[in-house]
Amino acid sequence: MEERSSKRIKPTMEKEEDPPGTTHPSSSQLNLPPSLTRPTVSLETQRINRLIHSSHYHSPSKPIYSDRFIPSQSGSNFALFGLEPSPKKEDGPGSYAGMLRTVLFGPETPEKRDVVTGFSPSGNIFRYKTETQRPVNSFAPFGCDEGPSVSRSPVKSPRNILRSAYKVLDAPALQDDFYLNLVDWSAQNVLAVGLGSCVYLWNASSSKVTKLCDLGADESVCSVGWSLRGTHLAIGTSRGTIEIWDALRCRRIRRMGGHRRRVGALAWSSSVLSSGSRDKKILQRDIRSQEDHVSKLTGHRSEVCGLKWSYDNRELASGGNDNKLLVWNQHSSQPVLRYCEHTAAVKAIAWSPHLHGLLASGGGTADRCIRFWNTTTNTRLSCVDTNSQVCNLAWSKNVNELVSTHGFSQNQIIVWKYPSMSKLATLTGHTFRVLYLAVSPDGQTIVTGAGDETLRFWNVFPSPKSQSRESGIGALSFGRTTIR
Secondary structure (H helix, E strand, C coil), X not given: CXXXXXXXXXXXXXXXXXXXXXXXXXXXXXXXXXXXXXXXXXXXXXXXXXXXXXXXXXXXXXXXXXXXXXXXXXXXXXXXXXXXXXXXXXXCCCHHHHHHHHHHHCCCCCCHHHHCCCCCCXXXXXXXXXXXXXXXXXXXXXXXXXXXXXXXXXXXXXXXXCCCCCEEEECCCCCCCCCCECEEECCCCEEEEEECCEEEEEECCCCCEEEEEECCCCCCEEEEEECCCCCEEEEEECCCCEEEEECCCCEEEEEECCCCCCEEEEEEECCEEEEEECCCEEXXXXXXXXXXXXXXXXXXXXXXXXXXECCCCCEEEEEECCCCEEEEECCCCCCCEEECCCCCCEEEXXXXXXXXXXXXXXXXXXXXXXXXXXXXXXXXXXXXXXXCCEEEEEECCCCCEEEEEECCCCCCEEEEECCCCEEEEEECCCCCCEXXXXXXXXXXXXXXXXXXXXXXXXXXXXXXXXXXCCCCXXXXXXXXXXXX
16 A cells, blocks of 8 residues: 555645636635735635646645555555565466467467467556556456456267178169168168069178078069158059068068059058059058058059158158158048149158157259258248258168158268258268168168168268167278178
């Protein structure tokens, strides 16, 4: 603290020199009582003049004090009170700006002169006598108790997605036909693949391959689809028939007709099986009924190549070569919603497991777009141009992401973050159109098939938090084998 004088200033008769241009008012102007003597009037007059001209007049014999006392460590005499001054911190006038850069951009930031042009670290904008040293903590934003090493929430690094397939299976005679669906993965972790006139089962846990059936030389497999429990497999044929097989016993339990041309799309909903055909019809079949089909859905004007039931089994989405996406309910024979924005065949269809009524669809070569729809409010949500034919779509059940497979012209696989639709990874390896896609029951792995007669396995989605990160299909079993 600076020591102030305790002596009072006594009035004297010595006349101090007034500033130039100062005038002395008379006693009448000051309205003073007549009892006051003339010397007293002269002294009071001087004091009043000093108050009036205090902005430019200072007495050389008096110290200048401000209206309030602000302590300054550099100007204080700590020895007078037996105190030790606190050690100086090398904060500097630019400590606040430096701390902000550290908090916002991390420890490695540009120099101050590169960030703020013309900033001078040696000068303060506001000064009062000596610079006041303040600890950096007092400047920390949001009431932090720490200095430049402010604890921040860790920034999530992007998930590392392996860009190459960890397993490849040779699949001879896998057809290069955009309108077929020849690959499906069951809840029992068994992969079904249609190769020519045969259907093969590949157990992902044991890598065992089983030949389920052979339709003969006059008939070929056009679609396969597992029941929800993964115990029964439906097979659509080139003759318009459907066969139901018991996968555990490798035995056919039923054969159903109804279509006049090939059956390229299948979708299960509990005990109801929906089939789409080149004859433009969708047939609803209850496998508990003795009839081949219980209802017929009419709405497409060309081949039906995509079918998917919603997760609550209340809505069926169908896509066709007429560029239409139709939505049906459980009891309708006519579509309840029609979407006509695609300009090419709609084979890729996927319902979101995270949001009720969210539907994604993809168009063929002339369209190349992925579109999103809200079937609850009948709203068109968004559209993304992929610059390539969209062959398949599938959502992750663990995170809000989806994967798309593509044909002309890049034959790539893309993992997307929804709803931003930012690309998380682009996977390549197939040399033909990636026409087939299935997701493993744990939701981590996908298998893709192409006209290059290979099946490739990719780890693209994270595991659910409650499960182990290890997939049951043997993610470390790199190599190439054949499925038959």
